[in-house]
Amino acid sequence: MIWVIVVAVAVLALVTVVVARRNRSPQSSVDSFRRQIDALGPAARRTVVDQVQTAAGREPDPDVRQADERRAEPDDEDGPRGA
Amino acid sequence: MARDLAIDLGTANTLVYMKGRGIVLNEPSVIALNRQTGEVLATGREAWQMIGRTPGYIVAVRPLRGGAITDFEITERMIRLLLQRVGVSRFTRPKVVICVPSAITEVERRAVTDAARRAGAADANLIEQPMAAAIGADLPIDEPVGNMVIDIGGGTSETAVISLGGIVALEAVRVGSFDIDAAIQNYVRREHGIAIGERTAEEIKMAIGSADPTPQESQAEVRGRDLMTGLPKTVILTPEEIRYAIEDVVSSIVSSVIRCLAKAPPELSQDFLVRGMYLVGGGGLLRGLAQRIERETKVPVRMSNVPLEAVVLGAGHVIEHYDALKGMFMGARR
Ligand SMILES: Nc1ncnc2c1ncn2[C@@H]1O[C@H](COP(=O)(O)OP(=O)(O)OP(=O)(O)O)[C@@H](O)[C@H]1O
Ligand SMILES: [Mg+2]
Numbered sequence: 001m002i003w004v005i006v007v008a009v010a011v012l013a014l015v016t017v018v019v020a021r022r023n024r025s026p027q028s029s030v031d032s033f034r035r036q037i038d039a040l041g042p043a044a045r046r047t048v049v050d051q052v053q054t055a056a057g058r059e060p061d062p063d064v065r066q067a068d069e070r071r072a073e074p075d076d077e078d079g080p081r082g083a
Numbered sequence: 084m085a086r087d088l089a090i091d092l093g094t095a096n097t098l099v100y101m102k103g104r105g106i107v108l109n110e111p112s113v114i115a116l117n118r119q120t121g122e123v124l125a126t127g128r129e130a131w132q133m134i135g136r137t138p139g140y141i142v143a144v145r146p147l148r149g150g151a152i153t154d155f156e157i158t159e160r161m162i163r164l165l166l167q168r169v170g171v172s173r174f175t176r177p178k179v180v181i182c183v184p185s186a187i188t189e190v191e192r193r194a195v196t197d198a199a200r201r202a203g204a205a206d207a208n209l210i211e212q213p214m215a216a217a218i219g220a221d222l223p224i225d226e227p228v229g230n231m232v233i234d235i236g237g238g239t240s241e242t243a244v245i246s247l248g249g250i251v252a253l254e255a256v257r258v259g260s261f262d263i264d265a266a267i268q269n270y271v272r273r274e275h276g277i278a279i280g281e282r283t284a285e286e287i288k289m290a291i292g293s294a295d296p297t298p299q300e301s302q303a304e305v306r307g308r309d310l311m312t313g314l315p316k317t318v319i320l321t322p323e324e325i326r327y328a329i330e331d332v333v334s335s336i337v338s339s340v341i342r343c344l345a346k347a348p349p350e351l352s353q354d355f356l357v358r359g360m361y362l363v364g365g366g367g368l369l370r371g372l373a374q375r376i377e378r379e380t381k382v383p384v385r386m387s388n389v390p391l392e393a394v395v396l397g398a399g400h401v402i403e404h405y406d407a408l409k410g411m412f413m414g415a416r417r
Contacts, residue, residue, distance in 0.1 A: 032410060039407035040218065040225035040248050047403055 085175030087405065088204075089398035090165065091182045091215070092195070094147045094259065095237025095365060097127075097161075098392060099169050100399030102177075106392060107169055114161050115143040126164050135280035148238055148261065159198035166202045176205035178405060182398045183413075184239045185211040186255040192413065208412040210401060212236075212394055213243035214250060216363045219397030220387040224248055228358065229351030233340055233376070233384075234394065235366030237261045240336045242343035242360075244351055248411065251351060254343035260366035262332045263288050270328030275318045277307035288369065291322045294333045295371030295378065333372070337379050344380060359383035363393040 038044060089100040092112065099108040110127035117124055118140050125133065125143075133143040146157040171177060179199050183192070192209060199207035213232050222230040222245070230245045238259045244252040264284040271279050271287075279287075283305065291303045300322040309316040340360070344352070362373055362384055373384040387393050401408045409415060 032407075035407040036248055036410050037225045039404040042223070042225075044404060045218070045221060045400065047400065 085171055085177035087178040087180075087402045088166075088169065088171075089180045089182070089395055089402045090162075091212075091395035091398060092147065092162070093182075093236055093394070094145060094239065094261065096391065097165065098395035099165065100395045100402065101169065102399075102402050105399070106395060108165070109392075111145075112147055112161070113143055113145050114157060114164075115141055116157070118142050123160060123164065126161065134282055145237075155194045155198075158194065159201065162195070162198045163202035166199070166204065171203045173203060176203055178402070179204040179207045180398050180401050180405075180412075181207060181209050182212050182215045182394050183209050184255060184257075185213060185241055185243070185250075185253055186239070186257065208409070209414075210398055210412060211241075211243070211250065211253075212239070213241045213253065213255075214245060214411065215394045215397030215401070216387075217243070217245045217361070217397065218400045219389065219393035219395070220361050220363055222361060229347060229354035230358070231343070231347075231355050231360040231382075233360055233362050233364075233367065235259060235336060235362070235364040235369075235372075237365065240339055240364075240366065242340045244343065244347045246351060251348065252343055252346035254339045254346065256335065256339045258332060258335050258339075259364075260288070260369070263292065263329045263366070263369070266329045266332050267292070267325060270324070271305065271307065271318070271320070272310065274324070275320075276310045277305075277316050277318060278310055279305060279307035283307065287320060287325065288329075291320065292325050292329060293322055293370035293372075294326070294329070295375040296322075296326075297371045297374070333369075333375065336366075336372075337376055340376055341380060344382070355382045359385045361385050361387055363387045363390045365391055 086104065087102040091098040095112060097108070097110060097112045098106055101107045111131035113127065113130040113134065114123060115125040115130035115133050115137070116122065124141060130143050133141065137143055144157070146154050146161055181195055181199060183195060196207040196209060213234050216234045217224050217230055217232045220232060222232065224230050224245045225248060227247050231242065232245065233242045236259050238261055239255060239257055240259050241255040243250050264281055267284040267287050268279055268281065271277055287303055287305060291301060303320050304317055305320055306315055306317045360382055367373070367386065367390055373386055377384045389396065401411065
């Protein structure tokens with residue numbers, strides 16, 4: 001007898017969850033899509049744009065400098081040189 | 084409390100963006116190991132300097148070379164070291180977003196996220212490189228317009244059309260700037276009979292390599308080992324012969340861009356003519372490449388002003404807006 005009640009309650013809970021999800025999902029999917037699009041918009045992108053500007057006006061990368069120096073070295077073992 | 088991280092785990096270079104701080108690490112994706120014990124001896128710039136110059140017991144490798152994870156164990160150790168170096172420990176567990184080639188297999192995907200979790204990430208998610216590149220290049224991907232981005236890296240070349248925050252068309256090939264280095268190495272060996280290392284080949288590419296004739300071209304003097312005598316030898320290389328040497332690689336990259344254009348819906352194709360395509364990635368810096376793509380596609384090509392950082396900056400943007408953008412993670416598509 002108790003099992004019948006437990007199963008009935010479980011089924012009811014499941015149905016409630018499914019129905020709630022189905023009812024909620026269109027609105028929440030619209031919301032999350034809106035939020036995603038807003039987060040990709042120009043206002044949100046500002047932090048990255050700032051980063052881009054700092055990066056663009058940056059000091060030369062130590063790696064790049066090394067490569068340049070190496071290319072300029074006259075007695076490099078095997079590097080190419082302008083001829 | 085650790086700050087969340089975005090990682091561009093490139094085949095050539097690894098960059099890390101820390102939430103609220105910006106780029107905190109930028110170095111070659113190279114690891115040097117003791118061949119006998121398997122111990123890590125160096126990573127990054129230090130390991131890069133060892134490539135081709137190590138004694139027999141040391142091996143300096145790029146574990147992600149070819150855009151594929153060839154060695155899971157080494158990749159995991161690299162991710163672990165990377166996280167340690169930016170301050171991640173067992174007690175500070177940040178969220179991590181990692182950019183990977185879009186052609187990555189399911190197994191590779193799992194390997195990268197598992198590695199990051201085991202290395203201390205509270206949560207690890209992946210995002211496709213071209214998507215991150217488009218955000219980092221500041222393209223208006225929130226609008227219903229065709230944004231085309233071409234990312235040419237060391238081991239991969241990916242072209243994507245993005246509109247309304249999603250990938251509409253994608254073409255990815257496991258061919259990149261490393262293949263140009265290899266083509267130069269092979270050419271010099273075949274035509275001049277000398278052996279050169281991969282770093283020298285890369286230097287030749289940067290010094291005189293080009294995908295299309297450009298003004299003010301110069302020759303380069305290259306030293307290597309004569310294959311016949313074994314002695315050091317010098318040869319002069321011209322820009323024309325390097326163009327010839329790398330032609331196959333360049334044309335396969337250009338063909339993949341053309342295939343992506345062909346996949347785009349016609350409504351978006353119109354946009355490219357006006358807006359152009361954006362070129363990012365170190366491989367895109369090859370002289371004459373933008374001009375060559377433009378010539379073959381008749382679509383204007385614009386160079387990003389941060390070609391090497393665009394991908395990590397885009398992933399950094401995702402970390403900054405984590406909750407709103409988590410639907411963009413690989414495998415999270417609605
Ligand atoms: N000025 C240049 N001219 C030609 N090639 C360049 C130049 N600068 C960098 N490269 C090449 O770009 C490559 C590195 O580019 P990048 O850092 O974008 O690759 P990655 O992101 O690590 O690779 P992937 O995206 O394939 O995983 C190297 O092969 C390097 O030789
Ligand atoms: Mg890359």
